[in-house]
Each structure stands twice: as C-alpha cells, then as structure tokens.
Amino acid sequence: MYEDRIRRPALMNKLMSADQAALLFKDGMTVGMSGFTRAGDAKALPAALVERARQGTPLQLTLLTGASLGNESDGLMANAGVVARRMPFQADAALRRKINSGEVMFIDQHLSETAEQLRSGDLKAVDIAVIEAVAITADGGIIPTMSVGNSASFVQQAHKVIVEINLSAPLALEGFHDIYVPAARPHREPIPLLTPAQRIGQPTIRLHPDRIAAIVITDSPDSPSNALPPDDETDAIARHVITFLEGEVKAGRMDTSLLPLQAGIGTIANAVLHGLVDSPFRNMTMFSEVLQDSAIELLDSGHLAMASASSITLSAAMHQKFLDNIEQYRERIVLRPQEISNHPEIVRRLGIIALNTALEFDIYGNVNSTHVGGTHMMNGIGGSGDFARNGQLSVFVSKSVAKDGAISSVVPFAAHVDHTEHDVDVLVTEWGLADLRGLAPRERAPRIIENCAHPDYRPQLRAYFEEALLGGGQTPHVLEKALSWHARYKREGSMLVK
Amino acid sequence: MYEDRIRRPALMNKLMSADQAALLFKDGMTVGMSGFTRAGDAKALPAALVERARQGTPLQLTLLTGASLGNESDGLMANAGVVARRMPFQADAALRRKINSGEVMFIDQHLSETAEQLRSGDLKAVDIAVIEAVAITADGGIIPTMSVGNSASFVQQAHKVIVEINLSAPLALEGFHDIYVPAARPHREPIPLLTPAQRIGQPTIRLHPDRIAAIVITDSPDSPSNALPPDDETDAIARHVITFLEGEVKAGRMDTSLLPLQAGIGTIANAVLHGLVDSPFRNMTMFSEVLQDSAIELLDSGHLAMASASSITLSAAMHQKFLDNIEQYRERIVLRPQEISNHPEIVRRLGIIALNTALEFDIYGNVNSTHVGGTHMMNGIGGSGDFARNGQLSVFVSKSVAKDGAISSVVPFAAHVDHTEHDVDVLVTEWGLADLRGLAPRERAPRIIENCAHPDYRPQLRAYFEEALLGGGQTPHVLEKALSWHARYKREGSMLVK
Numbered sequence: 001m002y003e004d005r006i007r008r009p010a011l012m013n014k015l016m017s018a019d020q021a022a023l024l025f026k027d028g029m030t031v032g033m034s035g036f037t038r039a040g041d042a043k044a045l046p047a048a049l050v051e052r053a054r055q056g057t058p059l060q061l062t063l064l065t066g067a068s069l070g071n072e073s074d075g076l077m078a079n080a081g082v083v084a085r086r087m088p089f090q091a092d093a094a095l096r097r098k099i100n101s102g103e104v105m106f107i108d109q110h111l112s113e114t115a116e117q118l119r120s121g122d123l124k125a126v127d128i129a130v131i132e133a134v135a136i137t138a139d140g141g142i143i144p145t146m147s148v149g150n151s152a153s154f155v156q157q158a159h160k161v162i163v164e165i166n167l168s169a170p171l172a173l174e175g176f177h178d179i180y181v182p183a184a185r186p187h188r189e190p191i192p193l194l195t196p197a198q199r200i201g202q203p204t205i206r207l208h209p210d211r212i213a214a215i216v217i218t219d220s221p222d223s224p225s226n227a228l229p230p231d232d233e234t235d236a237i238a239r240h241v242i243t244f245l246e247g248e249v250k251a252g253r254m255d256t257s258l259l260p261l262q263a264g265i266g267t268i269a270n271a272v273l274h275g276l277v278d279s280p281f282r283n284m285t286m287f288s289e290v291l292q293d294s295a296i297e298l299l300d301s302g303h304l305a306m307a308s309a310s311s312i313t314l315s316a317a318m319h320q321k322f323l324d325n326i327e328q329y330r331e332r333i334v335l336r337p338q339e340i341s342n343h344p345e346i347v348r349r350l351g352i353i354a355l356n357t358a359l360e361f362d363i364y365g366n367v368n369s370t371h372v373g374g375t376h377m378m379n380g381i382g383g384s385g386d387f388a389r390n391g392q393l394s395v396f397v398s399k400s401v402a403k404d405g406a407i408s409s410v411v412p413f414a415a416h417v418d419h420t421e422h423d424v425d426v427l428v429t430e431w432g433l434a435d436l437r438g439l440a441p442r443e444r445a446p447r448i449i450e451n452c453a454h455p456d457y458r459p460q461l462r463a464y465f466e467e468a469l470l471g472g473g474q475t476p477h478v479l480e481k482a483l484s485w486h487a488r489y490k491r492e493g494s495m496l497v498k
Numbered sequence: 499m500y501e502d503r504i505r506r507p508a509l510m511n512k513l514m515s516a517d518q519a520a521l522l523f524k525d526g527m528t529v530g531m532s533g534f535t536r537a538g539d540a541k542a543l544p545a546a547l548v549e550r551a552r553q554g555t556p557l558q559l560t561l562l563t564g565a566s567l568g569n570e571s572d573g574l575m576a577n578a579g580v581v582a583r584r585m586p587f588q589a590d591a592a593l594r595r596k597i598n599s600g601e602v603m604f605i606d607q608h609l610s611e612t613a614e615q616l617r618s619g620d621l622k623a624v625d626i627a628v629i630e631a632v633a634i635t636a637d638g639g640i641i642p643t644m645s646v647g648n649s650a651s652f653v654q655q656a657h658k659v660i661v662e663i664n665l666s667a668p669l670a671l672e673g674f675h676d677i678y679v680p681a682a683r684p685h686r687e688p689i690p691l692l693t694p695a696q697r698i699g700q701p702t703i704r705l706h707p708d709r710i711a712a713i714v715i716t717d718s719p720d721s722p723s724n725a726l727p728p729d730d731e732t733d734a735i736a737r738h739v740i741t742f743l744e745g746e747v748k749a750g751r752m753d754t755s756l757l758p759l760q761a762g763i764g765t766i767a768n769a770v771l772h773g774l775v776d777s778p779f780r781n782m783t784m785f786s787e788v789l790q791d792s793a794i795e796l797l798d799s800g801h802l803a804m805a806s807a808s809s810i811t812l813s814a815a816m817h818q819k820f821l822d823n824i825e826q827y828r829e830r831i832v833l834r835p836q837e838i839s840n841h842p843e844i845v846r847r848l849g850i851i852a853l854n855t856a857l858e859f860d861i862y863g864n865v866n867s868t869h870v871g872g873t874h875m876m877n878g879i880g881g882s883g884d885f886a887r888n889g890q891l892s893v894f895v896s897k898s899v900a901k902d903g904a905i906s907s908v909v910p911f912a913a914h915v916d917h918t919e920h921d922v923d924v925l926v927t928e929w930g931l932a933d934l935r936g937l938a939p940r941e942r943a944p945r946i947i948e949n950c951a952h953p954d955y956r957p958q959l960r961a962y963f964e965e966a967l968l969g970g971g972q973t974p975h976v977l978e979k980a981l982s983w984h985a986r987y988k989r990e991g992s993m994l995v996k
Contacts, residue, residue: 085938100971105938108972110920120849120890121751122923122935185849185890186757190688253619259684344888345843351618351683366915374980375971381920389887390842392618392683416973417864417915422608422879425620437620440583440603473598473873474606475914479981479988482872487977 018044032154036066040147066149070223129158141204147311238275352391374415413482516542530652534564538645564647568721639702645809736773852885872913911980
C-alpha cells in the first residue's frame with residue numbers, strides 16, 4: 001500500500017495518524033508549514049494541532065508558511081489559540097481578527113526574505129517542518145504538491161520533518177518543481193537563473209530520510225481560489241494596462257513578447273492577466289509568485305509560452321482542467337521556492353513587469369497594500385515589494401473607490417506606506433492610467449488625480465493639492481488635513497465631503 | 499604638454515576651453531555629469547554653463563549625476579536657471595530651495611536605479627556626458643578621479659562626451675577603478691562579483707575616441723567633506739552599534755570580521771565607523787557607496803582589510819594624507835559604478851550590514867530619510883534603500899532630538915516614509931538601540947519608545963501608543979493625532995507638549 005507514494009520502503013514505519021504526529025509538537029515551538037496562496041498547504045496537521053489544543057494541551061506556536069493557507073486552517077488554529085506568532089503572510093478572516101485585536105503577533109514580510117532571515121539566524125530556527133507531498137522518492141526526496149513556498153528551507157533547517165502525502169495530488173505533478181536553495185552568506189555564488197524557463201535545481205526537496213519523523217496520509221484537495229470573476233471595472237483596468245504596454249512596444253522599450261510578467265494574487269491582477277487573452281502580445285513568459293486561472297488561460301491560448309511561480313491557485317473548474325491536461329503543462333510550468341521566484345537578484349536581472357494590487361495610493365504615488373484605514377491588516381505585503389522594487393516596470397492597480405464610493409482609493413496621504421513613490425512607476429484604476437516615470441512629486445499629483453481618481457473625488461483632491469502647494473516643498477502636504485479623509489470615513493461613513 | 503594626461507595624440511585637437519565646450523549644449527538637453535558626494539565632479543563645465551545662461555542663452559537642462567556635486571555647482575546652476583530637472587540626488591542649500599519652491603523638478607531615486615532606467619529607456623537618453631578624469635589612455639579609456647558614480651553609463655549612452663582632465667588629481671589614481679556595466683535586460687548574465695575586493699571589469703571607462711567631443715583642462719580639487727566631527731551623542735550611538743555587533747558575534751551569526759559594512763554619507767554614519775577603531779573586530783571589509791574619513795582611519799588602523807565604494811569623500815587633511823600614501827591604498831580600495839556598489843543582486847549576495855541615517859522614524863519603525871516636516875526635501879534617499887532592503891542587517895541611526903529638543907526624531911507617524919518597517923531591523927539613537935528583528939508592530943513600539951526616544955518625549959509617545967491601542971489593528975494609530983506632532987512644531991515651534 002502507498003508504494004508509489006512512499007518509494008523508500010524503510011520509511012513505511014514512519015506512517016502514523018495526524019493525531020500521533022501532532023504529539024511531536026511542544027509549546028513554544030517554531031513550525032514551518034508548506035502552503036502558498038491556498039495551494040499545497042498541509043491539510044491534516046493543522047486540524048490535529050487544533051484538536052490537541054482543545055483537549056487542553058498548551059500549544060502556543062510560532063507558525064511560518066510560504067504564504068496563505070487554505071481550508072480555513074489559519075482561522076481554526078488561531079481560534080484554538082495554537083498560533084501565537086505568524087509570518088510571513090495570511091489571508092484568513094478569523095486569523096485577521098486575532099491579528100487586529102492583538103492576540104496573534106503577525107510579522108508581515110517580503111516573501112523572498114523569510115528563508116534568508118531563517119538562514120542568517122535573525123529568526124528563531126524552525127523546530128518542525130510539515131510539508132505536503134505527492135510522494136517521497138527512493139532516495140528520500142520530497143516531491144511537493146501545488147506549491148513550493150518556503151518548504152525547502154524549512155526542511156533544511158527543521159529538527160524533525162513531517163510529510164503529509166496527499167493522495168488527491170496526482171503523481172503527474174512530479175517534474176513540475178525546481179528546488180534551488182541559495183547558500184549561506186557571505187560566501188554565495190550567483191543564482192544561475194537566466195530565463196524564466198530555466199531549471200537550476202533538483203526536482204525534489206532533498207533530505208536524509210532519517211530526518212523524516214512522521215508520514216501522514218491525506219486526500220483533501222486544495223481550497224479553490226477565491227478570486228472573483230472579471231467585471232466592468234477590472235476589464236477597464238486591463239484595457240488601460242494593455243494600451244500602455246502596446247505603447248511600450250511601439251516606443252521600442254520591449255518587443256511583443258514583453259518582459260516576464262508578474263501578477264499579484266487576487267481578483268484585479270487576475271483580471272488584468274485575463275485581459276491579455278485579447279492582446280496582440282505573443283510568446284510571453286511569466287515569472288511570478290502565483291499562477292491563477294488567467295495564467296492557465298494564457299498558456300492555453302498560446303499567448304504565454306511558459307510560466308514560472310511558487311504556486312498554482314485555481315478555481316475548482318480550472319483545477320480540474322489542469323489535472324485533465326497535466327502532461328501538457330509540465331514542460332511549460334516551473335514551480336520554485338518563493339525565495340527564488342521573488343528573489344531581488346533574479347527579478348532585477350530579468351526586468352519583470354510587476355502588476356500588483358493597491359488598497360489605496362496617495363496623490364504622490366505612495367502605495368498602501370496592507371492596512372485598511374491605516375491600522376487594520378488585510379493580508380500582508382506578500383511579494384509585491386520584491387517585484388515592485390526590483391522589476392523594470394512597477395504597476396499598481398486598484399478600483400478607484402470601495403464601499404460603493406464611500407472610500408476613495410486615491411487619497412491625499414496614504415495612511416500606511418508599503419511601497420514608496422520610488423518604487424511605483426504606473427498607477428491604474430478603471431478611469432485611467434498614470435505613467436509616473438521620470439516625474440517629480442509635484443508632477444505626479446495632477447496626473448494621478450486626473451487620470452486615476454474617481455471623478456466624484458477629483459475636486460476634493462485638487463483642492464487638497466492646491467492648498468498643499470501654498471506650503472511648498474518637494475512633496476507638498478497640509479499635515480493637519482493629510483489623514484482627514486480616513487478620519488472622516490471613520491466618523492461619517494464616507495470620505496466624500498457632502 | 500599634457501602627454502601623460504592625454505595619451506592618445508590624435509585627441510589633442512579636442513582640447514578647448516570650458517566656454518567653448520559649453521557651446522555644445524542646447525536648451526532642453528539631458529546632461530549626465532560625473533560626481534558623487536562631492537567627489538570627482540566636473541569642475542569647469544558647470545561654471546561655463548552658468549556663464550552662458552547669464553549671457554542670455556536659454557539653457558534649461560535635465561541634469562543627472564552620480565550623487566551630490568561639490569564646488570556649489572548645483573546651487574550656481576540652479577540659481578542661474580540652468581537646471582530644470584535634477585536626479586538622482588543632491589545636497590546643496592541653494593538647489594534645495596529651488597526644489598522646495600517648485601522651480602526645479604527633483605526626481606529622488608535609489609542610486610542603483612538611475613543607470614538601469616536610462617538603459618531601459620524609462621528616462622530620456624543622455625545627450626552629453628561631462629566626466630572628470632585623471633587621464634585618457636592610449637586606447638581611449640577614461641580614468642575617473644575620486645568617484646565613478648554613473649559616469650560609465652552616461653558615457654555609454656551620450657551622443658557627445660566632454661572630458662575634464664583635472665591636473666590636481668594624481669596619476670596614481672590609475673588602478674583604483676573597476677568599471678563593469680550590466681548588459682541590457684532581459685538577456686543579462688549574473689554579475690560575477692563574489693567578494694568586496696574582487697575586480698570584475700576594466701580599469702577605465704571604454705569608449706571610441708571619436709565620441710570625445712571636447713577635452714577641458716582643470717586643476718581645482720574636490721570640495722572637502724562637510725561631515726562634522728564625532729560628538730558625545732554620535733559616540734554613544736557608535737557604542738550601542740558596537741555592543742550590538744559584539745552580540746551578533748557571540749550569537750554566532752557572524753565572525754569577528756563581521757559582514758561587509760555599508761555606511762551612508764554624513765556625520766553620524768561617519769562617527770559610527772570612526773568608533774570601530776576601538777572595536778574588537780578585525781579584518782573587516784566595506785562594501786559601501788562612499789568612503790569617508792572613517793574608512794581611511796580603519797584602513798590605517800588595520801581593522802579594515804579593504805573597502806569597495808563608488809566614491810571617496812574626505813576632509814582636507816585626510817585627503818592630503820590619502821594622496822601622500824596613495825600607493826598603500828590602491829590595493830585596498832576599489833571604486834565601482836554606483837549601479838554595482840549599490841546593486842540589489844550584490845548587496846543581497848554579500849549580506850551587508852547597512853548603516854544609514856534617519857531624519858525621523860515612527861514608533862513602528864518606518865523611516866523618513868528625506869523630507870523635513872514631511873514636505874521639504876533635505877538631500878534625497880540616496881543609496882539607503884538599496885542597502886536597507888537587500889542587506890542582511892538594516893540599521894538606521896539618528897540623534898533622538900533636533901533643534902535643541904524642539905523636534906523628536908521618534909514620532910507617532912513618520913510624516914514621509916522612505917523605508918517601511920519591513921526594511922528596518924535595528925534603530926539607534928544616543929539613548930539606546932532597538933533590535934526589531936522578528937517583532938510585530940505592537941511589539942516594536944514599546945521597544946522603540948523605551949530604547950530610542952529622548953526621555954522628555956517618552957511620556958507623550960507612550961500616551962499616543964496607549965490611545966492608539968484602543969482602536970486596535972496590526973499597526974494601531976489615532977489618525978486625527980498621527981501627524982499632530984509635526985503640525986504642533988510648525989505652529990508652536992516645538993513637538994513637546996508644555
């Protein structure tokens with residue numbers, strides 16, 4: 001039984017239930033789990049840990065992952081009090097509440113940096129790694145499932161490794177992964193990746209089999225993507241982006257294969273990529289952190305030659321399609337550790353076009369990606385900073401308003417800054433696109449206001465900017481009013497002055 | 499005459515006065531000038547351009563440099579109306595006024611990125627390059643003087659190249675420089691630099707001699723550094739940093755040679771390095787953008803094995819000492835293009851300890867490096883972002899108060915954000931050091947307040963944080979009061995509540 005999944009017979013005696021494996025955990029431990037944007041997350045151990053905590057065992061863990069988990073695992077663990085500290089990303093409503101109430105300490109990190117900080121000892125070492133796998137090979141290699149995330153680094157560092165073999169993950173996933181982990185600094189070689197398609201590592205996560213402390217069998221599929229379908233506004237955003245990229249091609253700054261594309265997780269970025277199915281661009285590549293439905297559509301339509309990422313997060317229907325045609329995708333998709341998919345060295349070398357979603361941005365182009373109202377965490381910065389800083393073109397997209405117009409995404413002063421104006425080249429809403437390259441802040445403001453803001457908010461923004469100019473400066477502001485829009489929303493339920 | 503300086507006889511006929519060379523410039527041109535932190539700047543052409551403008555020729559230029567210029571060139575050109583647009587950095591009082599009044603458009607950039615943006619066409623191409631040189635070699639190579647900056651990229655791109663041969667720059671500077679320029683993306687090889695000492699390029703800036711349009715002879719030395727000497731407060735900051743680094747060695751995260759050091763321009767960073775003369779660290783290296791007096795002291799004391807940078811900016815006395823002993827330094831100093839000295843690929847690979855100066859930082863560790871009162875440009879972000887984002891340790895230093903205590907450098911909310919909390923590991927003032935690694939914002943605040951803020955301001959900061967906690971969130975704030983400290987300073991002349 002399971003001979004195709006556990007190909008090293010000596011490991012069969014490590015098979016146990018998730019409840020048994022959960023006994024390996026001790027209060028205060030640091031745990032590294034697989035899982036990146038709901039893909040490839042460990043399915044059984046989170047539930048088993050919750051159960052152990054419910055039975056009264058104190059179990060306050062520091063939980064590291066690739067990115068967000070599926071199956072409501074983050075929320076279940078948070079509500080059971082299992083998670084004391086969490087990094088580097090999450091996207092769960094229940095965990096979010098615990099974070100914003102101060103019950104869970106959330107350390108929001110650039111996704112390329114967590115593995116580096118573990119390696120350098122800046123973060124406490126991982127005690128136990130829990131890794132979802134398709135199979136364990138005869139030489140003891142772990143074949144990951146639909147994401148790689150930080151799994152290879154967790155395995156490298158952990159004292160004990162628990163492997164969750166997921167029977168619902170097809171054996172045909174073998175060969176999608178390219179596992180390369182940089183050496184410790186300061187004696188590190190260049191990362192030899194020169195193109196999105198290149199493979200530079202091993203197809204499995206290598207470890208000495210003795211380090212596998214437990215093998216647990218599961219069969220639950222990944223949670224499907226919760227990205228919403230495109231709508232009129234995301235279609236308009238996509239059109240603005242495509243027109244802009246056509247201009248870049250005409251100006252000779254790139255050819256019709258563009259530059260490798262990155263697109264952040266979520267509805268708007270997915271919609272923009274979806275729009276490229278109707279674009280004149282051909283033979284494109286992706287070098288991204290997550291592949292959503294749109295990436296598969298572009299591979300199928302032939303617009304996209306290949307795609308590199310750290311995870312694949314699909315809707316249920318697209319997931320089935322992917323499985324049905326998996327052989328076609330294996331040569332065209334590479335799944336990498338997130339340290340490599342997001343690595344500044346590689347992103348800068350390849351010259352990525354980075355498409356990421358903003359919660360809000362200010363009239364000078366500073367972007368808030370994370371904090372609702374400047375204070376409350378939504379998900380986390382994710383890889384947006386890795387790509388926006390180091391790519392050739394940094395594009396942020398947002399709908400111009402939220403809450404039926406009560407919130408303007410374009411504000412005088414970002415109530416939280418994740419990306420500074422230095423790292424933001426282009427801003428796009430359904431109303432238009434602001435190309436900010438080579439502009440000073442005083443030149444950026446009118447372009448952002450007139451091209452991107454909702455017309456209802458433009459008079460207020462113009463008035464703010466004009467008043468700010470009276471005080472002078474490189475980045476004029478009226479400090480007393482800079483955050484007044486957010487305060488007004490909190491007080492009156494709308495940023496709009498009646 | 500000048501045979502040792504112009505070693506290609508056919509170029510002798512390009513010799514002309516600065517006034518003649520200034521006739522090559524046309525209104526609206528983009529000009530790339532050598533010069534980085536007052537070192538190696540063109541001395542004659544700025545004055546000649548000012549003179550031409552004074553005589554009535556319209557001459558509104560876009561001026562790019564490495565970083566700041568010496569000789570008040572930036573101010574003279576700004577006051578003469580020669581500079582319409584300026585990037586990527588400046589540090590001149592007169593130009594600063596023109597920037598803050600909106601008369602000069604200043605595009606504040608990460609110093610590693612300007613060359614990249616020129617190469618990709620995101621910025622308008624350089625028409626004329628003006629490069630200070632020690633000499634032109636027989637094969638037409640330009641030997642830079644005390645800085646490299648963006649000179650190699652300007653020369654590569656410019657239609658015309660003007661060389662200023664500075665007779666006060668000794669011929670013995672030949673051999674200090676290592677010129678390597680990355681290829682255009684997306685087909686770029688890894689940058690092969692593996693250690694701070696390695697040389698990967700050519701000793702000169704290569705170009706076809708026909709592209710040299712003019713050679714001008716000068717003999718003015720660089721403006722001396724304007725860094726102030728260490729004082730009690732900078733000594734205290736240095737001691738906190740050294741104690742912290744000793745702890746890193748004890749914890750096994752680095753050995754006594756530490757990791758390659760970067761230190762930003764200016765008094766405080768210079769003082770911190772100066773303090774390392776009394777440290778237990780040996781065989782250190784620097785991988786920085788500028789070498790100040792402290793770097794020479796550390797080379798002389800033997801603490802520092804070698805230093806790599808893009809410029810050398812010294813006091814008059816230290817400059818003389820450097821010249822008197824120049825042969826000793828040639829094997830221990832490498833001068834590189836700023837794209838390489840600051841390159842994310844290299845900074846991340848080497849695992850730099852980055853020491854940069856903050857104007858202010860907030861209780862969560864967001865840093866303002868550039869904007870006085872949130873609106874008025876001081877100098878620019880410079881290379882601080884290149885190093886802070888990509889280094890292993892990102893340390894920001896500041897005195898706890900300015901203006902005799904009327905301004906607290908620790909504030910509830912940074913009035914401008916150049917470095918987000920994601921990129922800030924350690925904060926230091928004369929009062930102490932806050933190690934923020936692995937901490938959530940709610941944990942960072944008390945540590946920053948109690949360790950770094952001036953005791954006079956701690957009660958106010960504690961009160962703000964406590965009130966903010968009532969509203970909850972990952973990063974609690976009272977939006978109505980977040981910028982009130984800056985507003986109070988403007989209104990009442992002090993941030994302190996009486």
